[in-house]
Amino acid sequence: MTNYKDGVIRDGSTLGAGKSLGNLKGGIIRDGSTVGAGKALGNVKDGVIRNGSTVGAGTAIGNVKDGVVRNGSTLGAGNARGKVSDYTIKGIEREYDAEIVAVYHFLIKKFL
Incomplete structure (x- = not known):
């Protein structure tokens, strides 16, 4: 199970728990454990990943x-x-649809 809390995506079943997989800030998905840190993996703008x-x-x-x-x-x-509901992880429901899908693609399983 994967979860999202305060911009960080983790592999635990409880919000905020587990090993960090990456983060999301300002439409950019990164592989770092702190929001805004790490190598940029991808981005989202106007619904395009x-x-x-x-x-x-x-x-x-x-x-x-x-x-x-x-x-x-x-x-x-x-x-x-x-x-979008096929790629939604726990806690990320309030983010933009394209960001939800991008996080899933870049940090959990590549499907695009």
């Missing part, structure tokens, strides 16, 4: 529109890969 280290930069690998996850490079384009 990218593999670059700066918000909006890098190759687009997927997008999220109206709760549907797609593997296209522009918003709403591409083959459907599921719904």
